[in-house]
Amino acid sequence: MANDVGDFQRSMSIATSGLRAQAGRMRVISENIANADSTATTAGGDPYRRKIPTFSSALDRSLDARTVTLGRVRTDTSDFRVKHEPSNPVADAAGNVKYPNVNPLVEMTDMREAQRSYEANLNIISATRRMIQRTLDILRS
Template sequence: MSAFSDALSVTSSGLKAQSQRLRTLAENIANADTPGYRRKTIPFTSQPESSSELTRVVPGKVSLDRKELAQIYDPGHPLADGSGHYLGSNVDLLIELADAREAQRSYEANLKMFEQTRQMSSGLLDLLRR
């Protein structure tokens, strides 16, 4: 049964990592029009298990994208300077939506593996009961 628990452990770490990534992407999308907002990114790192040969996925520290903020011309905006410009955000909605789709697919793949592992474990227990 150790192989089943190992598989569940690995897939659950993937589920947690992708859900945190989706939360970060949702925050970026929600703040795309917020002046001065910097896009947040979250890297993934691999963490070997000390008791086995498994490697888990662990989300790293959230960091800010250092890309320049967009200069937006709107002289009527309260944040506009003397030239009529203010700093927008550096969030590109197309990139955020593509990343969200990728994270969603990865989450679904991990969930499918979790469900299949659980079904195999249940099937094995049914066989052992006979």
């Protein structure tokens, strides 16, 4: 029974780490979407640069299990989108305005994937809780 409790605790902790990591990923994606159409604050300057979340896996020695965390958030070094808008106050000398290197379609696809991963981890937690409750019910009877 003690080992079963450890297994339940391990399952819950692993799934919880997944929830936290996916929530962090959704925060980064939300920031990208929010800034998709922003421009630089100065003429000819660089606008918002897309951010890319990464994940790290670590051994939790107390659980003897690998958990996941949101790792370093990198910046996407791909080219900015450029539009010719000579009347825009942030246009450069050639009349071009740089826009973030954010593709809303890619971000929405990433967001949907993060949501599905989040929901999968939530389902693991719910299933584990049900199993714990059933075990307690059996022990009480």
